[in-house]
Amino acid sequence: MSTTTRSTAAAKDSRTAGATTGASAAHVADSHDLIRVHGARENNLKDVSVEIPKRRLTVFTGVSGSGKSSLVFDTIAAESQRLINETYSAFVQGFMPTLARPEVDVLDGLTTVITVDQQRMGADPRSTVGTATDANAMLRILFSRLGRPHIGGPKAFSFNVASISGAGAVTVERGGQKVKERRSFSITGGMCPRCEGRGAVTDLDLTQLYDDSKSLNEGALTVPGYRSGGWNYRLYTESGLFDPDKPIRAYTKRELQDFLYREPTRMKIAGINMTYEGLVPRIQKSMLAKDKEAMQPHIREFVDRAVTFTTCPDCGGTRLTAAARSSTIGGVSIADACAMQISDLAAWVRALDEPSVAPLLTALGQTLDSFVEIGLGYLSLDRPAGTLSGGEAQRTKMIRHLGSSLTDVTYVFDEPTTGLHPHDIQRMNDLLLRLRDKGNTVLVVEHKPEVVAIADHVVDLGPGAGTAGGTVCFEGTVEGLRSSGTVTGRHFDDRAALKDSVREPTGTLEIRGANAHNLRDVDVDLPLGVLCVITGVAGSGKSSLVRGSIPASQGVVFVDQTPIRGSRRSNPATYTGLLEPIRKAFAKANGVKPALFSANSEGACPTCNGAGVIYTDLAMMAGVSTTCEECEGKRFDASVLEYHLGGRDISEVLAMSVTEAEEFFGSGEARTPAAHAVLGRLVDVGLGYLTLGQPLTTLSGGERQRLKLATHMADKGGVYVLDEPTAGLHLADVEQLLGLLDRLVDAGKSVIVVEHHQAVMAHADWIVDLGPGAGHDGGRVVFEGTPTALVTSRTTLTGEHLAAYVGR
Known part of the structure; x- marks a missing residue:
């Protein structure tokens, strides 16, 4: 039992003293002072029961994937939002998203929850x-x-x-x-009428849309999705506006105008009423109006190649x-x-x-x-919202709550220190305490010991991740956590030491005259063949230096914090490309088509269409998802499950953990080198506990970041540029990350890391520190050298904090 729970129980005992009415009064008092969660089973939670004190600051800790977000966001916050939605009329609820009740037996004592998460603000070009x-x-x-x-x-x-x-x-x-x-x-x-309020205009390179030496019937169009014979193609070949056997370069001025820019016109194509539109506006509406990050890779590649964005000349x-x-x-x-x-x-x-x-x-x-x-004074109001990092977006959302007069509200934060330099963390701590002191309950999912240290109450989940997690390992005070013997407790006071010797560079990556955003004509040489860390306070120009100055050539691989896009059907196997060699291995072993082993294709269960669940829409009430009775949640048609590889069917393989699958595909009848290589990379980044078929929507932020890193490790790049790879990582996982970075460098790669975590700084071979402040007070290189030299000189904010971290 936790310290808080024990003290509450003792107080309750003293009040009851054999009086039934006293017991009732004590129960009412407790319900007003606690958020009670009993039997929570969302995602990997295993009948979790906790009692969280109200009007206090509670920090939830544990390794990535231990169940912190499942408890705080998917259970407590989700149920509060669902109950609030139910207070509206049926008419209003019809316009709101339907929310299912979380898997939990008892959840009471809730107050209104305000969630301040790290979801990006979207990439609408008009949002600033x-x-x-x-x-x-x-x-x-x-x-x-x-x-x-x-x-x-x-x-x-x-x-x-x-x-x-x-x-x-x-x-x-x-x-x-x-x-x-x-x-x-x-x-x-x-x-502005020219750019329609976007600030930029787009120009299409017509040579990337078609080959003018060919006719339409010869396959002149080179736009993705405009395959010869398809409807997009037939719209032009059968429009009757030009001869489809005539080379495009031979078109008259009128024909070229109709082909490229004609206004929408209704006409019959193959007996079907369709709308004809010139190729340029059609592409602008179908492709350029979308968020580029949401595009399929081949579409995004086409847009990068065919479209140029320039500042609007009118405004x-x-x-x-x-x-x-x-x-x-x-x-x-x-x-x-x-x-x-x-x-x-x-x-x-x-x-x-x-x-x-x-x-x-x-x-x-x-x-x-x-x-x-809140540490965002370096931004400008015209900064596009889609360019903010997850941490910046979260702090921007906090703005409207700081001056709020509401009290007895529950604020839920998801790693509010993400993207913050150690110098800025104290400021964030002050804001969290201020919200608490106004009479609010503050729940924080966090890994940084500086934030855990200010908690009134700590809930530590684990002991491991995925199926090895989902239980409460400790509840109580920070001092109690330190001596608890849990993974978090054991690593709470970990400090990485400065290296005795550093690697020698094999070359340099020269940056000259960098002036993106707030950079002031920066000249700097980034060493190659070593672990180079770029530091500085938030807004000092780190990302501008990396993103705006390092050429995105074939030899450079960027792993940034843009979110993974995927539906409920997406999982580690589909995202990493692992499913492809697995499907081919099953097909070869059984002499059938690979498409049978895809739940999104021919092998799908016909009842649930490969989703594994049946969704029932209950109109104004929350919809209900039930396991498909036909396939029992396995997603595949029964006939597909008769085919085996190494004694397992495809659903059993997708239910394996990464570690189990690595062994399975590494030897014996199921040996598949291509699959084994992908699985090895997932193990390298610490995701061995994930199951191959686990929906991406259930992964934590740290898991998604490492999944992306594992995918990019397959890229043929000589220089890896990582943007805060410790985001979402538990103290115990940081050591594993350092080992991974070392292996990349020792394998001949050059690794450049934008990072605030002192453990990564201490482990670096070379540090480039930007500053001294943020915005126009930053944008300069204030230190270049080894971590030891930075600690010895203490001439920058980073140097001071790193020195304190390593105990110098």
Whole structure:
């Protein structure tokens, strides 16, 4: 029993003293002071029961995949959201996502949960830091009131509102009768008409769309998805607008216009009514309007090759009309304000002395000050939201909660220190404590010992990951955790030591005149053949140096923090390409087609279509997923399961752990070198406990990051660039990661790591430290050398924190 639970029980005993009414009162008191979770079974949780004190800061620890997120997010937060949704009318619920009740026996004492996670803010090109918060809306009101010349209301300063005018019929009542009148209307918006508020225009390289020496019937189109004979292709060959046997370079001006740019036109193709549209607008709508990261690899490769993005020449990238840019306050336009570093913008707003808008200035100033307070003062409001890291996105979401007057709310955070330099972690700790001290319950999933140390209560899950986890190993105080003997307790005070000797570089990667974002013409030589770590406070220019200056040539492999995209059917086997050699091995052993061994193809169970579950939509109530009775959740048709490889059917193979599968495909009848190689890489990155068929949607952030790293290890690159590979890693897993980085370097690779974790810094052969601050206070190289030299000099913030970490 935990310290808190024991003390609560003791207090309860003293209150009951043989009185039934006293017992009832004590139970009510406890229910108001605790969140009780009994019998939680979401994902890998094994009938977990915990009692979490309210109005306290509780940190959930454990190795990656131990069940922390399953308990905090998938059980507590999910049930709170479901209960809140049920308070709305059936009509309103019809427009809301349906949420199933978590697998748990008892869950009471809940309050309203506000989840502040690391989900990216999306890659909508019109979404910026300003629009994602209230800052941009307040700025628009400010300029509509004080801007000179006056050009209109707040919409006139919005790049998401187009200027339109027209006329339409409206029904009015006159003399007791309803009559129709034609009235004109106009809306003045701030959207640049050229780029439609995106700030950039796209140009298509026509040579990448077709081979003009060929005719359409000879296969001239080279766009993915426009295969000869397919509907996309027949739309052009059978349109009747041009001769399909004529080479495209021989088209008349009119024919070329129709082929490339014709407006949507209804016509019959093979007796079917279809809409014909020129090739260029058709591609723009079908491909360029999508998030590039969500595209299939071959589509993304085509877009990278055929499309160039350039700053809009009309608005200069500001997204705004000339009128919106012409209206200024003290010579500053709204475009200028949005381009300022937020810390500078906050100072500009404070300097405005306009009593007529005093409440607005106060609110805007507080919002901007919150950015600075939370360590994001180096951003600008015009920064695209999709370019923020997971940690930056999470801290941006915190902005609206810092000034909230709500109390007795449960705030749930997912590793809030991700992306933070040790210097910034104390600031984050102060914010978490501030939320608690306002009377809120704060639940934090975290690995960093600096955050665990400030907890009032700790819940440690494990002991291992996946099926080896899912139990509560410890509940209590931080000091109790230290002496608990759990994996977290044993590694809590781990410190990596500086290496006695460092590797010698085999060459250098020269960067000259780097000036992306806040970099100030940086010249630096990154050593090759060693472990090189790039450090600096958040916003100092690390990612700008790596992403904007290291050429993405064939020899460079980038492993960043962009999320893995996949459906409920995606799993480690499909994502890594492992399923392909497995299917071929089954097909060869049984003399049948490989497609039979895909649950997304011919081998799928016909009842559940290979999903393994049947989903029942209950309209306004939460939908229900039940295991398919036909295939019993195995996803395959019964006839497919009659085929075996090494004595196992395909469903049994997908139920194996990575470690078990590595042994299975490494020898004997099932020996498959291609599959064995992929499995070996998964074991190398510490994912041996995952099952091959586990849905990607159930993986933790740390697991997804390492899955991506394992996939990229197959790339034929000589230089690996990793962006914070310790994100989501438990203290015990960091040591394994260091071993993996060493193996990569010892195998002849060059490894460049952008990282804040002091253990990785201490283990480096060479450190490049950027700073000294963030935004325009950063962007310079403030140190280059060995970790020992950095600790000895202590001339930078990183040096000071690393020295304290290694005990120097």
